[in-house]
Amino acid sequence: xxxxxxxxxxxxxxxxxxxxxxxxxxxxxxxxxxxxxxxxxxxxxxxxxxxxxxxxxxxxxxxxxxxxxxxxxxxxxxxxxxxxxxxxxxxxxxxxxxxxxxxxxxxxxxxxxxxxxxxxxxxxxxxxxxxxxxxxxxxxxxxxxxxxxxxxxxxxxxxxxxxxxxxxxxxxxxxxxxxxxxxxxxxxxxxxxxxxxxxxxxxxxxxxxxxxxxxxxxxxxxxxxxxxxxxxxxxxxxxxxxxxxxxxxxxxxxxxxxxxxxxxxxxxxxxxxxxxxxx
Amino acid sequence: xxxxxxxxxxxxxxxxxxxxxxxxxxxxxxxxxxxxxxxxxxxxxxxxxxxxxxxxxxxxxxxxxxxxxxxxxxxxxxxxxxxxxxxxxxxxxxxxxxxxxxxxxxxxxxxxxxxxxxxxxxxxxxxxxxxxxxxxxxxxxxxxxxxxxxxxxxxxxxxxxxxxxxxxxxxxxxxxxxxxxxxxxxxxxxxxxxxxxxxxxxxxxxxxxxxxxxxxxxxxxxxxxxxxxxxxxxxxxxxxxxxxxxxxxxxxxxxxxxxxxxxxxxxxxxxx
Numbered sequence: 001x002x003x004x005x006x007x008x009x010x011x012x013x014x015x016x017x018x019x020x021x022x023x024x025x026x027x028x029x030x031x032x033x034x035x036x037x038x039x040x041x042x043x044x045x046x047x048x049x050x051x052x053x054x055x056x057x058x059x060x061x062x063x064x065x066x067x068x069x070x071x072x073x074x075x076x077x078x079x080x081x082x083x084x085x086x087x088x089x090x091x092x093x094x095x096x097x098x099x100x101x102x103x104x105x106x107x108x109x110x111x112x113x114x115x116x117x118x119x120x121x122x123x124x125x126x127x128x129x130x131x132x133x134x135x136x137x138x139x140x141x142x143x144x145x146x147x148x149x150x151x152x153x154x155x156x157x158x159x160x161x162x163x164x165x166x167x168x169x170x171x172x173x174x175x176x177x178x179x180x181x182x183x184x185x186x187x188x189x190x191x192x193x194x195x196x197x198x199x200x201x202x203x204x205x206x207x208x209x210x211x212x213x214x215x216x217x218x219x220x221x222x223x224x225x226x227x228x229x230x231x232x233x234x235x236x237x238x239x240x241x242x243x244x245x246x247x248x249x250x251x252x253x254x255x256x257x258x259x260x261x262x263x264x265x266x267x268x269x270x271x272x273x274x275x276x277x278x279x
Numbered sequence: 280x281x282x283x284x285x286x287x288x289x290x291x292x293x294x295x296x297x298x299x300x301x302x303x304x305x306x307x308x309x310x311x312x313x314x315x316x317x318x319x320x321x322x323x324x325x326x327x328x329x330x331x332x333x334x335x336x337x338x339x340x341x342x343x344x345x346x347x348x349x350x351x352x353x354x355x356x357x358x359x360x361x362x363x364x365x366x367x368x369x370x371x372x373x374x375x376x377x378x379x380x381x382x383x384x385x386x387x388x389x390x391x392x393x394x395x396x397x398x399x400x401x402x403x404x405x406x407x408x409x410x411x412x413x414x415x416x417x418x419x420x421x422x423x424x425x426x427x428x429x430x431x432x433x434x435x436x437x438x439x440x441x442x443x444x445x446x447x448x449x450x451x452x453x454x455x456x457x458x459x460x461x462x463x464x465x466x467x468x469x470x471x472x473x474x475x476x477x478x479x480x481x482x483x484x485x486x487x488x489x490x491x492x493x494x495x496x497x498x499x500x501x502x503x504x505x506x507x508x509x510x511x512x513x514x515x516x517x518x519x520x521x522x523x524x525x526x527x528x529x530x531x532x533x534x535x536x537x538x539x540x541x542x543x544x545x546x547x548x549x550x551x
Contacts, residue, residue: 022401219394
């Protein structure tokens with residue numbers, strides 16, 4: 001019992017100093033006043049009034065929620081079938097492990113480089129445009145491929161699908177194969193097995209993956225900035241712009257609102273699916 | 280599962296496309312980083328050369344590439360060591376229920392899902408308000424730990440869930456001290472996973488951007504330096520940089536995987 005405290009103390013210390021304290025600072029500073037040169041300690045509600053009363057905020061949230069919904073749907077479908085392939089089509093344990101590693105390795109390399117690497121592919125003179133031109137499918141280069149909402153969604157899917165694959169794969173590996181055999185014996189078609197046996201049993205994994213993807217996209221600023229070329233908006237980007245203008249109290253109020261929205265979304269997911277079995 | 284030949288082939292094709300999607304773009308910039316001196320950011324290749332790699336090491340226009348790389352490698356090693364020690368200790372602690380274990384677990388998960396820019400902003404402000412100068416070895420180190428520790432702890436959970444306590448109890452019956460039980464029984468069994476935690480600790484730190492942005496102070500880490508370059512560098516030197524840092528990540532991953540396989544083989548041999 002006592003040993004547990006010593007063993008857990010370093011973790012508690014790090015999270016106390018570098019997570020709880022900073023979040024408390026965010027909340028406190030969100031009530032501070034500021035002018036063009038400094039932040040002024042105090043208790044004012046103007047920051048929240050500015051954030052919630054501005055049409056820009058609502059538009060930005062709408063745009064961020066749209067990105068989140070699209071990316072969630074795409075990563076869910078792609079992630080589910082990739083996990084399904086690994087769990088049910090690949091037969092040997094070793095192949096399963098190797099292919100899972102193949103999916104994981106890019107996650108351990110630089111996100112920024114992975115975003116930049118789309119440039120030669122999507123650009124005006126990029127691989128995709130030249131291929132389509134040569135095939136005669138288009139007569140002028142497509143302009144919307146790079147620095148657009150399309151590029152932003154593509155990069156999100158590229159970066160975050162793994163966060164869906166891993167938890168779904170994990171739950172699929174725990175499905176008792178006798179359940180599937182029973183379904184087959186009772187005459188279920190493959191589609192019915194997926195819809196009525198696999199998907200219901202994967203719900204906790206889907207929920208965990210969804211929490212990851214939703215929170216990553218909701219809080220992102222770097223992907224939107226790099227891939228949209230400054231044309232799309234996101235809440236994270238709005239906060240980062242306020243930070244670069246040194247409007248810290250405004251940025252903090254915005255951050256607290258974002259945190260509340262993200263926590264509400266997680267609570268909603270957890271209401272629909274019980275993930276305790278997974279933990 | 281019997282999904283018919285067509286279904287299995289379709290899924291295999293889908294998976295292959297997914298892998299191509301994951302690796303294709305990176306391969307493209309690796310190829311393009313060998314552009315000739317007159318080559319541009321896209322195909323066609325204008326000759327083949329090491330010009331842009333040489334550029335990386337000699338030119339001032341790239342900023343402080345050497346310094347940033349050195350800082351990132353050192354910070355990665357520090358974060359790796361702390362992540363391994365702290366998550367291993369916490370993993371051992373969580374094998375028993377203790378007062379506050381639920382709160383600490385929730386806090387760890389929160390650390391993972393709170394948007395990175397909030398962590399970055401919060402730590403940056405905390406340092407400013409306390410009159411401390413943010414630096415890569417203090418505030419950025421802490422910020423990166425809030426990202427690596429949850430991964431470390433979740434890996435340790437997965438390991439200890441499958442861990443058979445009978446081995447430890449046998450050692451206890453034979454009179455082993457707590458340290459001996461840990462050193463000679465627990466550690467050899469979980470060794471490969473500890474290497475996995477180390478791999479996550481190093482690579483996640485080495486590539487971390489969002490939480491480091493507002494906490495690194497005046498000296499940039501490599502991802503911050505690369506981000507700065509994306510706005511003002513328009514030559515393949517950017518791709519050369521990408522190739523070098525991705526290559527380094529792959530090297531670290533390969534070393535870790537080989538070490539994990541070797542440890543597992545050694546453990547298998549010992550248990551006969």
